[in-house]
Amino acid sequence: NIDELKPSTTIKEKVEALEEKGNTTMLVRRNNTYIGIIALMDTPRKEARSTLVKLKKLGIKRMIMITGDNQKVADAVALEIGITDAWGSLLPEQKVEAIKKLKEAETKVAMVGDGVNDAPAMAHSTVGIAMGAASSAVALETADIALMGNTLDALPFAIGLSRMTRRIIKQNVFISLGVVALLIPATIFGFANMAVAVVFHEGSTLVVVLNALRLLRYKK
Structure with missing residues (x-):
């Protein structure tokens, strides 16, 4: 603690000036x-x-x-990268509380991190x-996405x-269930025989696979 070390007023002013610019001082x-x-x-x-x-x-x-850096450092970095909210001086348990509060306010919260x-x-x-x-190994083990x-x-x-994957999953479920919903009554009431129903069903499976392959073309 600076006050316990009793540095001179000049040193204190220099320390405060450095910390105002986002430096951690020793x-x-x-x-x-x-x-x-x-x-x-x-x-x-950089990115x-x-x-x-x-x-x-x-x-x-x-x-x-x-x-966990002090608030002045957090504010300086946030200003440089364009973030309006910066919460500094947080211990690990305080970060947990911060995430809990955000979940109450926002419902869904994603956190990006790399340390223990x-x-x-x-x-x-x-x-x-x-x-x-x-x-860290702990962060990788805890994360849902690496x-x-x-x-x-x-x-x-x-x-x-991930958003495109979700859209394609919904499309494929709709295609699969839609084909089945059409083929069952069509077969029961004689509008299509079993062979035709099998061809359409297998054809819908191929459509689902081809639709899923669109994910391979996704680019940044």
Whole structure:
């Protein structure tokens, strides 16, 4: 704690100035003399801002950064990447509480993380997403989705692909049940014989397979 170390007013002002810019600071002291300040800054991923833009285009309106870094650091990073909500100074259990509150307000919440500290919160989210090889083993085990890569731009791709998958599943269920619903009464009332019914049924199976293969053409 800075106050316990009793640095001079000048040092305090320098520390505050560095923290205002988003740095995490450490004081270096030799015996009773302060000899320096070490300032560290988390730099956002290069693709962070463009990824957020893509997510907004996909209809995701609210994005929040939750972090264990102090609030000033969180605000500085959030400002740089274009996030309006940044919750800093959160311990792992506080991240869990944050996710619970968001679920009460938003119903469905996805969390992207890569560290051990993120795993408990990911477990309480609707969908937990781990950042591939960069993630800890605990985060990968907890996550519902593991992105195969260390870049955030895989996230919009994963969301878009999952939405297309859901649409195709619904289409295939409709096709399958629709064909069966038509063939059963048609066969019972003599509008189609068994051979015709089998041909149409197998044909609908082929249509379902071909429709599902459209997922292979999905691109970023």
